[in-house]
Every structure is written in C-alpha cells, then in structure tokens.
Amino acid sequence: MKGKWQRVGVMGAALAFSQSTLAEYAYNLQTPASQVAQDVFQLHNLIMLVCLGIFVVVFGAMFYSLLKHRKSVGHQAAHFHENTTVEVIWTVIPFVILMGMAYPAAKVVIDMKDTTNPDMTIKITGYQWKWGYDYLNDDISFYSNLATPREQIQGTAEKGEHYLLEVDEPMVVPVGKRVRLLITANDVLHAWWVPALGAKQDAIPGFIRDSWFKADKIGTYRGQCVELCGKDHGFMPIVVEVVSEEDYAAWVAKKKGSAQAAAADNAKTFAIADLVERGEKVYQANCAACHQADGKGLPGVFPAISGSAVATGPIAAHIDIVMNGKPGTAMAAFAGQLSDADIAAVVTYQRNAWDNKMGDLAQPAEIAAARGGAASEAAAPAAQ
Amino acid sequence: MSDAAHAHDDHGHGHPTGIMRWLTTTNHKDIGSLYLWFALIMLFVAGTMALLIRAELFQPGLQLTNPDFFNQLTTMHGLIMIFGVIMPAFSGFANWQVPLMLGAPDMAFPRMNNWAFWILPVAAFLLMVSFWLPGGAVAGGWTMYPPLFIQGGISYDLTILAVHIMGLSSIMGSINIITTILNMRAPGLTLMKMPLFVWTWLITAYLLIATMPVLAGAVTMLLTDRNFGTHFFNAAGGGDPVMFQHIFWFFAHPEVYILILPAFGIVSQVIPTFARKPLFGYASMVYATASIAILSFIVWAHHMFTVGMPAAAQLFFMFSTMLIAVPTGVKVFNWVATMWKGSMTFETPMLFAIAFVCLFTIGGFSGLVLAIAPVDIQLHDTYYVVAHFHYVLVSGALFSIFAGIYYWLPKWTGHMYNETLGKWHFWLSVIGMNIVFFPMHFLGLAGMPRRIPDYALQFTEFNQIATVGAFIFGFSQLIFLVVVLKTIKGGARASDQVWEGAQGLEWTLPSPAPYHTFETAPVVK
Structure with a gap:
C-alpha cells in the first residue's frame, strides 16, 4: 500500500511540474481527489503506455519501410504474401496484451459500482x-x-x-x-x-x-x-x-x-411592490433562460410572456401553468421547485412587468391552497 | 478480355440528354457519379457548419451564435457528415467499382439503383429546409436522444422523415450490391478471388440491411411519442428513455463499421498497387473484416457506460469492445506487411492511404482507451470522444475516400489529375486535420464536455489551436474541388493500366471506362 502511495506521489509531482512549466496547457486527466479518480488516472496512464509502445513498434517498422523500400532508392519488390504463422502470432499477441489490460480495469469497474455502506x-x-x-x-x-x-x-x-x-x-x-x-x-x-x-x-x-x-x-x-x-x-x-x-x-x-426563514415567508401576506421585487429575482433565476429577461421568449422555440394570453388572463390558469408545467414541452412544473412565496412572487411579477399591466397579485396562501387543495381541485385546472 | 469491342458504346442510344439524362439514368457509372457529387456538395455544406462551430469556439463567451443555433449546427453537422457525405460517397464507389471489379455489365437492379440515389436529395432537402422553419433545425444531437428530442418543433418530425428516407436509400443500395456481388461475378471469379474492396462492401451491405430497420423502428417510436401520445420513452407513461439508447446504438455501432469497412477496402486496393506487391494476408483480411462486422453487434452499450448498468453488463461490453482491437490490429499489421520490402512510390492515393493507416490507428488507440469502462466513464461526452471519432472518420473514412478518388479518377475520366495540386491537398489536409483534432484529446482529458457553445477559461488555448487547424483543413478542401474539376475537363491522358502496380479487371478497360462495359463477361483464371 505504501509503495503504491509513493508511486502516486511521484506521478503527482511529475504532473504538477508539467502543469507549472506549461501554464494553461494540461495534457492529462485532472489531479485526482478520490481513490476512484486515482485508479482511473493510473489505468489511463498504463493503457497510454501500452498504446505508445505498440505505436512505436508498428509505425517504426512502417516508417523504416517507407524510407528503405521505395522505388526511388531502387528497392525491388519482394513477392511474399500469405503466412499463417505470422497471422496467428499477430492475432495472439494483441489478445494477450488486452487480457493484461482487462484485469486491472475490471477491478476498478467493480469498485466503482459498489455503492454500499455510505456515510x-x-x-x-x-x-x-x-x-x-x-x-x-x-x-x-x-x-x-x-x-x-x-x-x-x-x-x-x-x-x-x-x-x-x-x-x-x-x-x-x-x-x-x-x-x-x-x-x-x-x-x-x-x-x-x-x-x-x-x-x-x-x-x-x-x-x-x-x-x-x-x-x-x-x-x-x-x-x-x-x-x-x-x-x-x-x-x-x-x-x-x-x-x-x-x-x-x-x-x-x-x-x-x-x-425556516423561507417557511416563515410562506405564511406572510405581501404588498404588490414586494412581490414584484422578489419575483424579478425568481424570474431571472428560473424563467429568463427560455422566456428571456425581456419576457419576449424566442419565437418558435419558447413563447413570450409579455402580452401572452396566460399572463394577461385569469390568474388561476397562470398559477396552474407555473406550478404544473406543460407536458411535452420544456415548460417544467415549478410546484416542487419553488416555495409558495416564490411562486406567488414570480406570477405577480410576470403579470405586472413589461407590457403586462394587470395590477393583480397572488399571495403565498393562494399557492398553498392550490398545492394542498385535495387531488380533485388540483386536477380541475389541468382539465380546463 | 477484349474491350475494344465495347468502344462503340461510348454514348447512350436515344437516351435523354441534359437534366433528364441524370434523373432517369440507370447506368451504374452515372449513378456512381451522382452519389459522389452529392457527397462532395454535402461535404462543403456540413464543413461550413463545422467552421461556424469552430469559429464560435475560438474564444470563451458567445460571439457568433446563440446556444440554440449552436446546437443546431452540431446536430446537423453530424447527421449530414454521416448520412450525407461518408455513406453516399462509399455508395458512389460501390456503384462505379463493383461492376467494374466483378466484370459485370451493370448493377443487378438498375432502376432501383436510380431510386436509391434520387430519394437522397429529398432527405437532404427535408433536413436543410428546417433551418428556415419556426424554431430552426433539429438541435437534439445526431443521436436523437429522448426526452430532449420529444421537446422539439416541426424540424424534429422532418428529421425523422429524412432518416427514414436515407435508411430506405441505404437498404435499396445494399440489396443491389449484395445481389450484384453474389450473382454477377465474371466466370472464374470466386468469392475468395474478389478484390478486397468488393468484400468489404458485401459485408457492409449486410450490416446495413441488418441495422437500418432498427434505426427506422427507433425513430418511428420517437415519431409516435411526439405526435400520437405513445410513451415508449417516457417514464411517466411506463416507458424508458434508456431503451432508446439501447435500440439506437444497436443500429449505430454497426453503423460505425458501415462507415469504415469500405474505407478498409479502398486502402487495401491502393497499398498493394503502390507497394507493387500483393496484399500480404488476403484471406485473413477477409476474415478480419467479417469478425469486426459480427463483433459490432455485441458491443453497443459501450456508448452507454454512464447510464448506470450493472457491473456484469459493464464488464461484458468492455471485454467485447476490447476484442475488436484484435481483428483491427490484424488489418493494420497486414497493411504494414504489404508495404514491407515493396517497391513503393508515393503518388497522392498512396499518401492518403499511408496517412489513413497511421492516423486511423491513433483513432483505434483512443478507441481502446475508451473501451476501458472506468476510463470511459471519465471521458464519456467530453472532447476526447470528439477527437476519437474524428480520427476514425476524418483521417479514416474521409481520407480513404480521397485516396479512392485520386486512385480511380484517371480510370473514370481518362485524365491524370494534377499531382502537384494533389500533394498540396494531401499535406494541407493531413497537417490541418491533426492541428484540429489532436488538441481535442487534451481538452477532453482536462474535462471539457462536448456539445457546449462556451467553455471555461482553462480550455482556451487548445480551442484556439483547433480552430486555426479547422480553417486550414476546411479551406484546403477547395484544392480538392479544383483538382477534380480540372481532371474532368482535361489533363494528361491516362493509360488503360493507369498505375504500374494496379491489378484487377477495371484496369483492363480503356480509360475512360466506356459508358457500357463488360457486356460480354471476361473470364478470370
């Protein structure tokens, strides 16, 4: 075990050296910070060495041949071909090398898949x-x-x-x-x-x-x-x-x-200005990637909210689409992702931002009602 | 084998001319040329997309594209390069060369051959037109993984339709090739005397017939999930998104060999010609090709090591994948042994073939690294994978296509290409290609994911190098276009033999090969 760690140390030092001398250029896997990453790092180095060895032998032969066995230096073509012994040898040798690689790799696979006894x-x-x-x-x-x-x-x-x-x-x-x-x-x-x-x-x-x-x-x-x-x-x-x-x-x-502080917010009643202010932050973090910061969406891909039928229609339907999403599209159900206060805030923001001048608002209690209000009530808006 | 008798057939009798000649042609040479022109045009289309991608990635931040358009570019680049460039180009070679190499007068089903080609531009139109539709082109990756693929707009349905059409084209082409090879060989030309190019295409055609229906099934399930309320890939409806990956890769891993086996065939024709020495192990090359094809059906889940398979499944797919290195190694050793003690000259086809052997092997080594499941889990979906498959597809498949074009173009046109320009094309391509793709290994190792339009600052330098290489590589393909056009228009007359060391029936024909050839079958001893 100790020998192994020493090897790791040497390798790590070599890596740190190459990184410090070559500034931004990294040539190998990131410095491992767990045993599995360490095992993978060593496995990769081992395979690279084997590949490098094979490359040098095979292409050493090829480039020698390219230099020596060319017509311009007067080399006459030999006519040998078909040799079963040779074919068998270069089938068996790679096979043996592969077995040598497969064994350590299999050990790491089994270790990686063992998720028992977590802390x-x-x-x-x-x-x-x-x-x-x-x-x-x-x-x-x-x-x-x-x-x-x-x-x-x-x-x-x-x-x-x-x-x-x-x-x-x-x-x-x-x-x-x-x-x-x-x-x-x-x-x-x-x-x-x-x-x-x-x-x-x-x-x-x-x-x-x-x-x-x-x-x-x-x-x-x-x-x-x-x-x-x-x-x-x-x-x-x-x-x-x-x-x-x-x-x-x-x-x-x-x-x-x-x-706990977030839970306390869910019990509060907010003024519309506070909801809009909070809602803008929620919107930027959760909605703006698709619907864009200006609420105009991306035509053909993500619909606009500014001036949309949902954001300027009945507030219940608006709350419903935010909470339950739209199946088959990228519109996610946010009921499980955002708190009551955040949903109330983002809905209020969307109804009062850009071209939308609804002047109405949703309170966290309404979201809680939509959330907790029995299965039959939850299903009703979805059916509309 | 007297071919002077065919000379009077140099032109069609009462056949349509102009555009109708090409629309209605059933001649294998015409259709071969159509395939090759289609592939060349698509190479420039999808290559332009690649340059846009590389330009965006020249520095961190978003400069030229937005993330959605970037995803459209990567997706379309992949789909078009695979289905619109490499596969049609190999079909073009098959159409031109299989009858010439077998001593057959044409393909077995000439009218089906015409259809197999002419539905391809329709598929290409469906793919390309979606750039101008609401929501833009398909952006879910060429692998079309659900549920992301279910979310997209109308262009996703058009893509499914296009994939169906391209699959149909491939199946028709394959039926034609298999039937031609099995039934129309010249007397005396037994299977084990066939040129290796014909052998590799025979095996490729079987792979296509076996796997294209699988892809068709997978995309049909996507279509019904998208439009008809089925839940094949939707867990909420009892389906499984990972099932798509299993079905897709059961198609797409053999597809990988569909894209490379004909390349092996071309290189196996070119190297013996310019080494002036027979292929070292013809029989073992045939067996290795067949072994690769058979193994390709039991390795698919190595594309899915990160989906969370049981350890036993990971081990099985790791071992089976590593096994592929054995027959692939046999091929590389045989090519090197063919060069050994030959009398080599280095015309452009040979240069591309040598680059193929060397660089494809680098792609093979990175493939071996990726076969090791724990290492693959680190490198999956990073630029390392991008580097790997571009080494096998650009310096592999595409370079073999270049080798093949330079090799047979004198036979097809009757003119020698310009050797100086050919060498310029080769050297700029081989240098440019390595500048683009070699640094991507390091990017992947350092942790840069693929399919991202913007990246963290530590990846900047290698991305800049790659972009410079991409523009060198991309623009040097214009030289290729010039060479091909110049050779068609004129140039030194090619002899019938063309290359001193060339062997095979096609070289017994006059150059250019007459419109109809081998109306009387030659006899092979």
Missing part, C-alpha cells in the same frame, strides 16, 4: 438548466444555478477566474466520508460529473441511478453537465465544496436556519 446519501436532480440537491440524512434541499453573470458570457464584462464553473449554492460534503449519490432528472437527460472525484452518472427522468465518491482532500471541485440537455446545456455547472467535519456541521446548521 451519507444525497439525491441529485437535473433540471433544464440547474441542479437540485436533497440531503436525505440532514433534510436539506436547495437548487444550484450558474452564478456567472450574463454580461461575462456576452462579452460586455471581464470574465472571472471560474467563468462558467461557478454556482450560487455549491454542494457541500465532509472530507473522507463515503457519499452515495442518487441521481435522477426532472425533464430530459442530464449527466452529473466532477472529474477530480471520478464520479459521472447520467441523470434519467423517471429512474434513479446511484454512484459514489469519497473525497480525500478539502477543496473546491468543479464539473459540468455532460449530457446534451437543450439550449443551456453548457451553462449548468457543478461545484462540490469538500470541507472539514466541523465546517460541514456549521453549514448544515446555517442551511436549516435559512429553510
């Missing part, structure tokens, strides 16, 4: 286009959105160090704990990947698949969605903060506190 379990849900995290042991839930400002993407502002790889709410886990991930999706396929942790799993709507990691080092690890999921596929990053056990406990306490 904690986190359910991860992919949405168009953000990630949702549910900590099943600590009863914490939140969404994680891209934090890079639009201006940086459009090129009107200087790009930050973690451009496109930064989120508003990172996933936080304690160091050295086996974290089991239950991964699913709400709408289309996504894939959750943090390279340094060696965990990648497709998120499939209607199915839950699991994966796991155990981070070895405290630090911030960044990844991205890696399954094409529509327009903003490139803009739903993943950030995992690996922290000490104490910091994790403090984070859990803080999250629980803010959850």
Whole structure:
C-alpha cells in the first residue's frame, strides 16, 4: 500500500511540474481527489503506455519501410504474401496484451459500482438548466444555478477566474466520508460529473441511478453537465465544496436556519411592490433562460410572456401553468421547485412587468391552497 | 478480355440528354457519379457548419451564435457528415467499382439503383429546409436522444422523415450490391478471388440491411411519442428513455463499421498497387473484416457506460469492445506487411492511404482507451470522444475516400489529375486535420464536455489551436474541388493500366471506362 502511495506521489509531482512549466496547457486527466479518480488516472496512464509502445513498434517498422523500400532508392519488390504463422502470432499477441489490460480495469469497474455502506446519501436532480440537491440524512434541499453573470458570457464584462464553473449554492460534503449519490432528472437527460472525484452518472427522468465518491482532500471541485440537455446545456455547472467535519456541521446548521426563514415567508401576506421585487429575482433565476429577461421568449422555440394570453388572463390558469408545467414541452412544473412565496412572487411579477399591466397579485396562501387543495381541485385546472 | 469491342458504346442510344439524362439514368457509372457529387456538395455544406462551430469556439463567451443555433449546427453537422457525405460517397464507389471489379455489365437492379440515389436529395432537402422553419433545425444531437428530442418543433418530425428516407436509400443500395456481388461475378471469379474492396462492401451491405430497420423502428417510436401520445420513452407513461439508447446504438455501432469497412477496402486496393506487391494476408483480411462486422453487434452499450448498468453488463461490453482491437490490429499489421520490402512510390492515393493507416490507428488507440469502462466513464461526452471519432472518420473514412478518388479518377475520366495540386491537398489536409483534432484529446482529458457553445477559461488555448487547424483543413478542401474539376475537363491522358502496380479487371478497360462495359463477361483464371 505504501509503495503504491509513493508511486502516486511521484506521478503527482511529475504532473504538477508539467502543469507549472506549461501554464494553461494540461495534457492529462485532472489531479485526482478520490481513490476512484486515482485508479482511473493510473489505468489511463498504463493503457497510454501500452498504446505508445505498440505505436512505436508498428509505425517504426512502417516508417523504416517507407524510407528503405521505395522505388526511388531502387528497392525491388519482394513477392511474399500469405503466412499463417505470422497471422496467428499477430492475432495472439494483441489478445494477450488486452487480457493484461482487462484485469486491472475490471477491478476498478467493480469498485466503482459498489455503492454500499455510505456515510451519507444525497439525491441529485437535473433540471433544464440547474441542479437540485436533497440531503436525505440532514433534510436539506436547495437548487444550484450558474452564478456567472450574463454580461461575462456576452462579452460586455471581464470574465472571472471560474467563468462558467461557478454556482450560487455549491454542494457541500465532509472530507473522507463515503457519499452515495442518487441521481435522477426532472425533464430530459442530464449527466452529473466532477472529474477530480471520478464520479459521472447520467441523470434519467423517471429512474434513479446511484454512484459514489469519497473525497480525500478539502477543496473546491468543479464539473459540468455532460449530457446534451437543450439550449443551456453548457451553462449548468457543478461545484462540490469538500470541507472539514466541523465546517460541514456549521453549514448544515446555517442551511436549516435559512429553510425556516423561507417557511416563515410562506405564511406572510405581501404588498404588490414586494412581490414584484422578489419575483424579478425568481424570474431571472428560473424563467429568463427560455422566456428571456425581456419576457419576449424566442419565437418558435419558447413563447413570450409579455402580452401572452396566460399572463394577461385569469390568474388561476397562470398559477396552474407555473406550478404544473406543460407536458411535452420544456415548460417544467415549478410546484416542487419553488416555495409558495416564490411562486406567488414570480406570477405577480410576470403579470405586472413589461407590457403586462394587470395590477393583480397572488399571495403565498393562494399557492398553498392550490398545492394542498385535495387531488380533485388540483386536477380541475389541468382539465380546463 | 477484349474491350475494344465495347468502344462503340461510348454514348447512350436515344437516351435523354441534359437534366433528364441524370434523373432517369440507370447506368451504374452515372449513378456512381451522382452519389459522389452529392457527397462532395454535402461535404462543403456540413464543413461550413463545422467552421461556424469552430469559429464560435475560438474564444470563451458567445460571439457568433446563440446556444440554440449552436446546437443546431452540431446536430446537423453530424447527421449530414454521416448520412450525407461518408455513406453516399462509399455508395458512389460501390456503384462505379463493383461492376467494374466483378466484370459485370451493370448493377443487378438498375432502376432501383436510380431510386436509391434520387430519394437522397429529398432527405437532404427535408433536413436543410428546417433551418428556415419556426424554431430552426433539429438541435437534439445526431443521436436523437429522448426526452430532449420529444421537446422539439416541426424540424424534429422532418428529421425523422429524412432518416427514414436515407435508411430506405441505404437498404435499396445494399440489396443491389449484395445481389450484384453474389450473382454477377465474371466466370472464374470466386468469392475468395474478389478484390478486397468488393468484400468489404458485401459485408457492409449486410450490416446495413441488418441495422437500418432498427434505426427506422427507433425513430418511428420517437415519431409516435411526439405526435400520437405513445410513451415508449417516457417514464411517466411506463416507458424508458434508456431503451432508446439501447435500440439506437444497436443500429449505430454497426453503423460505425458501415462507415469504415469500405474505407478498409479502398486502402487495401491502393497499398498493394503502390507497394507493387500483393496484399500480404488476403484471406485473413477477409476474415478480419467479417469478425469486426459480427463483433459490432455485441458491443453497443459501450456508448452507454454512464447510464448506470450493472457491473456484469459493464464488464461484458468492455471485454467485447476490447476484442475488436484484435481483428483491427490484424488489418493494420497486414497493411504494414504489404508495404514491407515493396517497391513503393508515393503518388497522392498512396499518401492518403499511408496517412489513413497511421492516423486511423491513433483513432483505434483512443478507441481502446475508451473501451476501458472506468476510463470511459471519465471521458464519456467530453472532447476526447470528439477527437476519437474524428480520427476514425476524418483521417479514416474521409481520407480513404480521397485516396479512392485520386486512385480511380484517371480510370473514370481518362485524365491524370494534377499531382502537384494533389500533394498540396494531401499535406494541407493531413497537417490541418491533426492541428484540429489532436488538441481535442487534451481538452477532453482536462474535462471539457462536448456539445457546449462556451467553455471555461482553462480550455482556451487548445480551442484556439483547433480552430486555426479547422480553417486550414476546411479551406484546403477547395484544392480538392479544383483538382477534380480540372481532371474532368482535361489533363494528361491516362493509360488503360493507369498505375504500374494496379491489378484487377477495371484496369483492363480503356480509360475512360466506356459508358457500357463488360457486356460480354471476361473470364478470370
């Protein structure tokens, strides 16, 4: 075991050296921060070495032949062909080499698939286009959105160090704990990947698949969605903060506190100006990717809200489409994603922004009623 | 084999002229040319899309496209390059060369041959017109994965229709090729004497007939899910989105070999010619081709290692995929052994064939890396995969097509191409191609996902290098266009033999090959 770690150290040092001398150019997998990522790193190096060896031998022979066996140097063509012994030899040798590769690879496969005995379990849900995290042991839930400002993407502002790889709410886990991930999706396929942790799993709507990691080092690890999921596929990053056990406990306490504050909001009655102000933020985070900041949508792809029949019609139908979505389209059901106060706020905002001058509002209590109001009531608006 | 007798058939008798000649033609040479022109036009269409993609990716941020249009470009680039360039180009070669190499007067079903080609432009129109429809072209990736594919607009239905039409075209073409090869060989030309190009196409045609209906089934289920309320791929209705992937890749992995086996065939004709030495292991090449084709049916889920399969399934698909390296290795060794102690010259076809052997093998090595399931899980859906399949499809399939065109164009037109321009085309292509695609390995290893219009700052340098390479590669294809046009118009007269070391029935014909050939079958001893 110790020898293995020494080898890892040497390799890591070599990698760090090559990275420091070559600034931005990275030539290998990211520096591993978990045992699985480490195993994959070594497996990849091993296979690359074997491939390199074969390449040198085979193409050494070919390029020698290209130089020596050419007509311009007067080489006469030999006429040998068909030799069963040779054919058998170059069938068997690659086969043996492959067996040598398959054995260590199989061990890693079996290790990666073993999700038993976790210290904690986190359910991860992919949405168009953000990630949702549910900590099943600590009863914490939140969404994680891209934090890079639009201006940086459009090129009107200087790009930050973690451009496109930064989120508003990172996933936080304690160091050295086996974290089991239950991964699913709400709408289309996504894939959750943090390279340094060696965990990648497709998120499939209607199915839950699991994966796991155990981070070895405290630090911030960044990844991205890696399954094409529509327009903003490139803009739903993943950030995992690996922290000490104490910091994790403090984070859990803080999250629980803010959850209580959010619950308290659901019981309040708001003035229309407060709802519009809050709703604008909710709109920017959840709606603007498709319907656009100006509410005009993208013609032919995403409908406008400004001047739309829904946002200028009966408020009950408006609340219904926000809460329950529109099946068969990219319009998600936000009932499970947003709080009562947030839904009330975003509906109020949409009815009073841009060309929409409805002047009416929805209170959190109305959302709670639509939410809790028995199955028959929930079904009624959908049937309209 | 006296061919002087055919000379008077140089022109059709009472056949339509102008556009009607091409619309109604049943001549294998005409149809072969149509396929090849179609492929060349589509190469420039889909190549332009590739340059737009690379231009957008020249630096971080969104400059030229919006994310939705970017996804349309990547999707259409993939669909057109596969179904509109590589496959039709190989069909063009099959139409021209299979009858000439077998000593047959034409294809077995000339009228079906005409249909097989002429429905292709219809499919291309359906695909392309969607750029101007509400919502734009299809943007769900060439793999068409649901549920994303269910969300799209009218262009998604048009794409399904286009895929059906292209599948139909391929099936008709394949029936024709198989029937021709099995029934119309010249007396004495036994199966194990056939040129390797014919062998690889025979096996490819069987793969097409086996897998195109599978694709048709998959996209039909998409169509009914989209329009008729079925739930094949909708978990809420009892379906399974992953089932689509299984069905799709059961088609699309053999499809990968459909795109490369004819390339193996072309290269196996070119290398012995310019090495002036017979193919080292003809029989083992045939067996290796067949082995690859059979294995291609049991490896499909290696495209799906990240969907979450049981360990046993991952191991099975990992081992079966690694096995493909064995027959593929046999092929590479045989090509090298054919060159060994030959008397090589390096005309443009040979240069492209040598580049094929070398660069396709790099694609094979990255394929082996990707076959290792744990490594694949890290690299799946990253630029490493983009690098891998472009090494096998650009420096593999496309380079073999270039090799084939330079090799047979003198026979088809009766003129030698301009060797200097050919060499310029080769060197710019091979250098440009490596500048585009080699850095993508590093991007993938460093963690850059594919199909993204914008990227984090640490990926900038390699993306810039790749974009520069793409423009070198793209614009050097204009040289190819010039060479082809110049060769058709004129140039040095090609002899009947054309190449000193060429073997086979097509070289016994005059150059250019007359409109009708082998009306009397030659006898092969």
